[in-house]
Amino acid sequence: MTPPNPRILVLWADRESTNLGLRALAEGTESIVQRRWPNAELTFHTQDSDDTPLSKRSVLRDVFRSRGPIKRELCRYDAILDTGAGDSFTDIYGLRRLILMAYVQRVAAQLRVPTILMPQTIGPFDSRLGRMIATKSLRQATSVFARDPVSLEYAKQLGRQSTSESTDLVFALPRTDHTGTIARDVVINVSGLLWCENPHVDYDSYRRSVTALIDGLLQRDRRVSLLAHVLDSTVTDNDVPAVREVGRHFGDSVEILVPESLTSVRGMLATANVVIGARMHACLNSLSVGTPAIPWAYSRKFAPLMDSLGWNMHVDLRTTADPARDTLMLIDSTDFTVARNRALQLLVGTDSRMDELAATLGDIGVRQTAR
Incomplete structure (x- = not known):
């Protein structure tokens, strides 16, 4: 039974990040979670968050210990929502970042903490090692959401046939009405x-x-x-x-x-x-x-x-x-008046995608940690 106020870890997004894209991912994820669990307790971690135990340096302190810093942190949560920083589930930024992300996913799987890969770009993986890491990560995730059709097909090619397509989490953010105000x-x-x-x-x-x-x-x-x-x-x-x-x-x-x-x-x-x-x-x-x-x-x-x-x-x-x-x-x-109308029209589709994501998230069981 899902607790009414689950403890949820949001990975690789942060409401305090200097990267406003990561803030958008964090607040978009929070908006989705609140539609299903309005009293959820959310924690946000990136590798640059203050005092985070989920860093590249921590992997070496964790890998051979049954109660290492990463394991101690992850076991506190009922579910993990991995945003992949939007586009970091790839090896084009180097293998070190990918290895950290994959190690955290692996530990979560070992601890049986449900891990959902939130809508994100999947790939590309240009190295053989990168493809091996990605294949295992996709296989052990509870659910996987791609934010575009190319990522969807890429995930399927890597063996995750049950991948679902959504869109970027920024579209879950509330909108303020600025109609007619062009400053x-x-x-x-x-x-x-x-x-x-x-x-x-x-x-x-x-x-x-x-x-x-x-x-x-x-x-x-x-x-x-x-x-x-x-x-x-x-x-x-x-x-x-x-x-x-x-x-x-x-x-x-x-x-x-x-x-x-x-x-x-x-x-x-x-x-x-x-x-x-x-x-x-x-x-x-x-x-x-x-x-x-x-x-x-x-x-x-x-x-x-x-x-x-x-x-x-x-x-x-x-x-x-x-x-x-x-x-x-x-x-x-x-004609930017016409273009603005087109932009507003596409929000009908993205709103629907975000509603579908929230509904699907609600159908995924989360465990209940000791309170």
Whole structure:
């Protein structure tokens, strides 16, 4: 029997994270849980959470101990909801992160704590070891949800035939009515990840494209705001330094936006004409409040999810010769009143997907720990 106030661990998402995408995943998961268990006790952990026992360093202290730090933490919970940080269940960010995620999943399975992989990108896994780890993780999970059809098929190819398709957890967040209030024109999220050397795209090319895009918009008398979606911290790829560097280059011609919270960034996005960004959750946040977005894709996580939403306005930085030109052509040819109506219409489908996810989650039995 499921307890009325189950203890639930939400993995790889955090309401206090400087990455507003991880905050969206955390609060979206909380919204889903509250629809089924309004009195649930939720705990959030990422590898960077303060005093977390679920870190790469803890794996070595846990692996040969029957009561290691990770085992002691996981046995406290009735269920685990693993968000995969949205797109981290892959080896493209390195094997160390994947090994940590897989080890936590393995310990949960050993302790018989039900583990649900919440809607997320699954794969790709470019290494043989990565595919082996992923296959075992998918097999031992209680339930698996992909957030796009490509991830769904990928999970099935790895042997998890019962994978279900949903969509991103950002669409579970409450929406504030900003109808008729357009305070900003073009909001550009400048990605600190791509602004410096990275394994995804050529950073010099990305910098030139951002600068060319802003030049083109200003020449068209468009108002430009630069947005940080990963806030300032010791993490070197946060967006704030990149946003401020671009801001210094353009001076008073652009507005700088550094939000204080997930609520504040959603308010900024809701009152824009269009949002352009390489942080996918900046674009998903935008669409989830009914504002058109043009994602600048740097990996395979972008297009399948956007296409499954019925949103085909995106530019692939890996294959497009001139992202700034293509984006300006999109902006010049788009009636954004019509585009906003399209964005609002897609929310009907995402609302339904989130309701289905909550209902399915309620059907999954959770254990009852000693109280």
